[in-house]
Amino acid sequence: MQPASGQAFVGRGFKYGMVWPAVLVILLIGLFPIVYTAIVSFQNIDMFGEDTSFQGGVHYARLMGDARFWQSVLHTMIFLVVALPLELVLGLLLALLFLDRLPGKQIFVALLILPVVTSPIIAGSTWRLLFDNRYGPINQILSWLTGEPATVLWTVNPVYVYPAILLAEVWQWTPFMFLLLLAGLSNVDQSLNEAAELDGAGFWKTFWYVTLPIIKPVILIACLIRALDLFRLFDVVWALTRGGPGTMTETVSIYAYVLAFKQFETSYAAALAVVIIVLLSLVVMAALRRVEFAR
Amino acid sequence: MNCRTILATAVSATAILASLPALAQSAAERAVEAAKQYAGTEITIVWEAGLQALDPLNFSGPKWKELTGIDVKVIEVPTAEMFTKILQEHRAGTGAYDALNVIPSWMADLARAGALEPLDPYVDKYGYRDELQTIAPVYRDNQMLVGDTIYGFPDDGDVFVFYYRTDVLGDPEIQAAFKEAKGYDLPVPPTDWQQFYDVSCFITEHTGGKPYGAGLFRDPPYAQQMFQERFRVAGGKFFDPETMQATVNSEAGVGVFQSMLEENKCMPPGVETWGFVENLAAFLQGDTAMTISWPPYGRWAAGYGLDQEAFSWVPKSQIAGKVGYALTPGGHPQLASGFSLAVSSDSNNKEAAYLFIQWLNSEEVSIDRVQLPYALRDPFRDSHFTSEEYKSRWPEAPQYLEALQAGAVSGILDLSLLQTDRYEEALRQGISRLWAGEDPQAILDDVAAQWDAITERVGVDAQREAYLDWSSKPNAYPN
Numbered sequence: 201m202q203p204a205s206g207q208a209f210v211g212r213g214f215k216y217g218m219v220w221p222a223v224l225v226i227l228l229i230g231l232f233p234i235v236y237t238a239i240v241s242f243q244n245i246d247m248f249g250e251d252t253s254f255q256g257g258v259h260y261a262r263l264m265g266d267a268r269f270w271q272s273v274l275h276t277m278i279f280l281v282v283a284l285p286l287e288l289v290l291g292l293l294l295a296l297l298f299l300d301r302l303p304g305k306q307i308f309v310a311l312l313i314l315p316v317v318t319s320p321i322i323a324g325s326t327w328r329l330l331f332d333n334r335y336g337p338i339n340q341i342l343s344w345l346t347g348e349p350a351t352v353l354w355t356v357n358p359v360y361v362y363p364a365i366l367l368a369e370v371w372q373w374t375p376f377m378f379l380l381l382l383a384g385l386s387n388v389d390q391s392l393n394e395a396a397e398l399d400g401a402g403f404w405k406t407f408w409y410v411t412l413p414i415i416k417p418v419i420l421i422a423c424l425i426r427a428l429d430l431f432r433l434f435d436v437v438w439a440l441t442r443g444g445p446g447t448m449t450e451t452v453s454i455y456a457y458v459l460a461f462k463q464f465e466t467s468y469a470a471a472l473a474v475v476i477i478v479l480l481s482l483v484v485m486a487a488l489r490r491v492e493f494a495r
Numbered sequence: 496m497n498c499r500t501i502l503a504t505a506v507s508a509t510a511i512l513a514s515l516p517a518l519a520q521s522a523a524e525r526a527v528e529a530a531k532q533y534a535g536t537e538i539t540i541v542w543e544a545g546l547q548a549l550d551p552l553n554f555s556g557p558k559w560k561e562l563t564g565i566d567v568k569v570i571e572v573p574t575a576e577m578f579t580k581i582l583q584e585h586r587a588g589t590g591a592y593d594a595l596n597v598i599p600s601w602m603a604d605l606a607r608a609g610a611l612e613p614l615d616p617y618v619d620k621y622g623y624r625d626e627l628q629t630i631a632p633v634y635r636d637n638q639m640l641v642g643d644t645i646y647g648f649p650d651d652g653d654v655f656v657f658y659y660r661t662d663v664l665g666d667p668e669i670q671a672a673f674k675e676a677k678g679y680d681l682p683v684p685p686t687d688w689q690q691f692y693d694v695s696c697f698i699t700e701h702t703g704g705k706p707y708g709a710g711l712f713r714d715p716p717y718a719q720q721m722f723q724e725r726f727r728v729a730g731g732k733f734f735d736p737e738t739m740q741a742t743v744n745s746e747a748g749v750g751v752f753q754s755m756l757e758e759n760k761c762m763p764p765g766v767e768t769w770g771f772v773e774n775l776a777a778f779l780q781g782d783t784a785m786t787i788s789w790p791p792y793g794r795w796a797a798g799y800g801l802d803q804e805a806f807s808w809v810p811k812s813q814i815a816g817k818v819g820y821a822l823t824p825g826g827h828p829q830l831a832s833g834f835s836l837a838v839s840s841d842s843n844n845k846e847a848a849y850l851f852i853q854w855l856n857s858e859e860v861s862i863d864r865v866q867l868p869y870a871l872r873d874p875f876r877d878s879h880f881t882s883e884e885y886k887s888r889w890p891e892a893p894q895y896l897e898a899l900q901a902g903a904v905s906g907i908l909d910l911s912l913l914q915t916d917r918y919e920e921a922l923r924q925g926i927s928r929l930w931a932g933e934d935p936q937a938i939l940d941d942v943a944a945q946w947d948a949i950t951e952r953v954g955v956d957a958q959r960e961a962y963l964d965w966s967s968k969p970n971a972y973p974n
Contacts, residue, residue: 247582247583247586247608248604248607248608248913248914332768333765333768334765334768334773334776334777349764351764351765353765353767353930355768356767356768356930356931357931358932444715444927444928444931445927445928446924446925446927446931446933447924448931461579462920463914463916464582464914
């Protein structure tokens with residue numbers, strides 16, 4: 201028996217009534233800051249003056265011609281394209297290693313994920329101490345190995361600043377890749393691998409043609425999460441170099457921070473944030489389509 | 496004399512007699528008496544995080560509570576974030592802070608933003624004007640006013656001091672070898688930067704780096720303050736006052752950059768990363784024979800108060816009794832940073848906040864505060880420099896106080912403009928590029944271009960007015 205239309209309406213209304221508070225909260229928390237940031241980006245707000253007048257797209261036009269902004273995008277991309285593959289490959293190798301039963305596996309896994317649970321600013325500060333010329337063990341070890349005093353200025357010399365930051369970054373986030381990929385690999389049906397082996401496929405062929413396609417969605421999601429994180433890279437760089445020497449390692453996030461909280465250019469920083477939000481949203485949408493496709 | 500006259504005279508005499516106890520009171524006592532009406536309330540004060548904050552946490556806060564019944568809540572903020580936090584709270588209008596510690600070079604920005612309460616009415620109301628006059632002139636005349644209005648009480652005699660090892664520079668064998676090598680007597684201490692360079696490199700070479708001739712701040716946030724000093728000592732001016740074009744890339748600026756690079760070659764490897772702690776550790780452990788820093792180095796080098804728990808991180812001094820104190824080469828040390836006490840314009844308890852800072856800053860209380868070994872407040876009143884109690888703190892304390900007093904006469908101010916930190920940030924970046932091996936002239940041309948862009952952004956006329964106000968102060972440039 202079909203319910204009467206009035207009852208259906210009451211039922212639907214009740215459902216919407218139950219849902220709307222949650223939707224409202226999500227909109228307030230998630231959408232409002234973005235909308236407000238967008239509004240601010242068209243105004244003329246800084247921390248020193250009272251002027252909040254509408255400025256149109258002035259800040260966006262200025263941003264397009266801001267060499268420091270584009271340099272910060274470039275630096276961010278360098279970190280992204282170097283760190284992401286490194287973390288992926290190292291994470292995958294570790295996951296393959298820990299896929300089999302190993303003595304003390306649980307202890308090793310627990311130790312491996314310690315960097316992930318460390319606050320990035322703490323990790324960065326720790327690496328700064330490790331790299332310190334006077335007190336740090338890294339130069340000390342290099343001195344032992346080379347037999348002469350090693351004075352590598354990791355956070356000053358342009359040759360070493362990128363390797364130093366990347367080392368800290370890869371150290372901290374490879375375990376994250378490892379965990380996701382280990383979970384993905386653990387869910388691969390072993391009968392498929394066994395069938396491939398029976399057909400005469402070796403380890404690498406089995407891995408390439410059987411395992412990898414199965415865990416591809418997991419890899420894409422892991423890469424997407426890490427790529428977004430790397431695009432927001434701040435803490436480790438700030439702790440190690442503060443974006444220096446000069447602005448040589450300044451990322452987009454650091455530049456946004458400097459604009460908003462050091463130079464107090466609130467509206468200009470908001471314009472930068474909006475551009476980044478739009479760019480990242482496009483990347484995320486494209487990546488999610490790829491994940492769907494991979495399924 | 497009629498009855499009315501007698502009566503009037505009697506009333507006047509009674510009034511004068513009644514007010515005598517108040518007039519006899521010190522500024523500190525007046526503040527305490529007036530503050531008692533706020534007993535049971537709480538005031539918040541922003542203080543630099545770390546050792547500095549131990550003053551209100553361990554000493555002045557509890558004492559104020561005991562005297563007035565007012566609680567003092569200390570909000571510790573790292574120096575680099577203090578300006579931002581104060582400005583943000585003001586913009587948000589939270590009233591979260593009652594009293595403030597502000598670096599004097601920020602006062603122009605904070606006052607113009609309306610974040611600071613003008614103090615003149617309170618100063619007159621609580622009779623503090625006379626005691627303000629006994630603050631050493633360099634601080635009183637430069638770090639108290641914005642325009643003609645009092646916005647802060649200078650409360651910290653921060654000045655760069657030149658420290659040298661008397662046993663090394665005074666070593667007859669080193670002195671003889673130096674004279675033979677350089678053709679003139681080893682200057683103890685060096686009085687210009689060429690002498691400093693000669694002595695530093697000679698000691699490093701002669702002793703094989705045990706100790707090195709010198710170690711200096713080279714981490715950009717510190718080094719930019721040293722650059723500001725040396726640039727002006729070398730005759731440099733920051734701006735053309737007519738056009739407000741930056742002139743930091745002048746011959747003087749490039750010369751200082753080149754000298755700094757050359758000096759590094761005679762200093763310990765890795766000196767480019769040295770900040771406050773690295774430089775301190777090297778000097779206290781006897782690894783360097785000369786250095787420049789704020790006044791606390793001198794107290795700690797003498798071992799003053801180092802047995803306290805707060806100093807567990809400071810290396811034990813290996814050089815107590817072997818340290819001399821002097822003006823920095825060139826004779827015009829930077830009055831680097833410093834602190835003034837101020838009241839937040841958003842405070843809901845301005846009167847109590849003011850009374851607290853008057854009490855802190857007073858002759859009576861400040862003499863105790865500048866002798867707290869852990870609190871980093873340095874002598875800033877005439878009476879501090881001549882205090883017999885302070886002079887008795889360690890054998891060389893009289894010479895130490897003499898050096899500080901000399902610095903308080905010839906010291907030169909931090910640059911203070913509208914949005915000063917943006918100019919300093921460009922300089923900090925320039926110094927990090929200098930250590931990275933870039934060309935000094937190219938770096939400073941770039942810094943000058945950035946300064947011009949900032950000036951344009953802030954507004955040339957407004958910035959000129961701020962610069963002229965700053966540069967008209969007696970200690971903006973060497974006299």
